[in-house]
Amino acid sequence: MTWLVTGGAGYIGGHVVTSMREDGESVVVLDDFSSGDPRRVPEGVPVITGDLLDAGAVRRAIREHGVDGVVHIAAKKQVEESVRRPLYYYRQNVEGLRVLLEAVSDAGVTSFVFSSSAAVYGALDVDLVEEDMDCRPVNPYGQTKWVGERMIEEVAAATGLRYANLRYFNVAGAAEPVLADRGVSNLVPMVFRRLAARQPPRIFGDDYDTPDGTCVRDFIHVADVASAHVAAARALGLGQVGGLTANIGRGEGVSVQEMVSVIRDVTGTATEDWAQPVVEPRRAGDPPRVVASADRIHDAIGWRARSGVQAMVQSAWEGWVAAAAGVETAGRG
Template sequence: MTWLITGGAGYIGGHVTQQLVEAGEQVVVLDDLSSGAAERLPAGVPLVVGSTLDRAALDRAIGEHGVTGVLHIAAKKQVGESVTEPLRYYQENVEGLRVVLEAAAAAGVSRVLFSSSAAVYGMPDVELVTEDTPCEPINPYGETKLVGEWLINAAAKAHGLSTVSLRYFNVAGAASPELSDEGVTNLVPMVFERLTAGRAPRVFGADYPTPDGTCVRDFIHVADIASAHVAAVKRLNAATEQVNLTLNIGRGEGVSVQEMLAVIGRVTGYDTTAEVTPRRPGDPARVVASADLIHKELDWTARYEVEAMVASAWDGWCARHPEARRRA
């Protein structure tokens, strides 16, 4: 069996590709390298440079490598950017997925694993978010992920596909410095960037109905994200009947922004006293996963604690910004 991994040279995709190879799976990667890097791929992994909108590239990758399953990670993922560029996000995330499914169905590929997001839930007013919590996304990015799940489910019914959709919560960390997140759109690298520049980290609102007034999130190590994909691939490979699952990937534990800043301070040695700024529109007070269903269905549980996430992310940041460690 061979799996096509779209976006497999990106931050999350690189970790997934590495762990699948280590698990003995045959893989081929399709990536347009707009945010990915060929250097992230393990030696010997074939790379087809192309977009998910490029049917010819998809057909070539599937046909030449005997693909039997598709793991679709490639997507645009910046919430703020999705608000200002919704047409681009729908084109890349929804139309891109449609083309991938079309190519898969035409080639008789029967297994699809989809990278979704907790953004599909919007602002849930619950202690723990289960897979049955109503989906009410509040930005175009979350909308595209929810539409993607609908599209996956419709294709499964029409073409007899076995599918798993994995809803990521807040990803952090790195398995190794060379696989670390090069972007600065997530909380941890955003704080690193400001500390390295000699500026205080920013907290967007400290008056939420939470124990310390800052937002509470479920942070998950990217290596745990990758291991969940491996578990899902193995479930799909072993299936003798049609499988259709939608699962959260989280730790089931809430960490506030203020608590995360304290961890970052301990790991880096910097003063992480924050500058409090007004709330960002649409930020829910608390979003924490229930991880019971993924444990039941895939026998998967997150392994890494928050300190390990931050320490691994800091190692990756300092590998690219050596001056950061010297300033601490």
């Protein structure tokens, strides 16, 4: 099969493209490079620069490369920004998906993997979030992912499209330095950035109803997220599953305070007074606790996460240090 990966030059997208290539799949990347980096795309992978809202570009990409399946990762994803700019998020994430699904349906593409999010659940007061629980997103970003899942399910019911909606939890780490997360919206690179500038890490809120007052999350290694895509794509391509909505997490909660402590240990700043975290007001749209039940995807296609928090942070730090030193990985486009 030939897979079109939207957002394939992004942090998660780059890992997915690399893993799919290593698994022997034929891959094409579509990316507008608003946040992607061409160095993340393996050498020899065709790259199309285009916007999902450009229906003509999307249709040409599918037609000219004989695309059989799509892995849709491209999206805007900052919760706080979505609260400030909800219509922008609906345009980018929902209308972009609609354009893509229309092109997919018209071209007879058979398989679709969707990058969803734990944000669809909202602020459920449970120890482990299961896929059949009510979805009540508390921010526009989560709403766009929830709407996206429903769109895909309804298109599948009408056309027979095979799909997997993968609900990521909190992604961290790097499989190799060039693929590292250089963004500013995820916790681990945010803390790295502060520590590199000899500034204290920031924690947004310590008055949540959690053991240490800070938000609790299920952190998962990006390499595990990529392997979940490979497993889902393979299962869809072989017709082993027709429709799957599944959490991509470890099933273990780690508080923001605990994660910052691990980061300080890995970066060698645990004993530095200036690196003590400071608490700032809560961010809009952040639920107190979101931890995955990770059994469904294992039962359906045999996938399970492998890496722990220490490995995530260590790999992320190695990527950060390499990027700061200007080190690039050979064999990339």
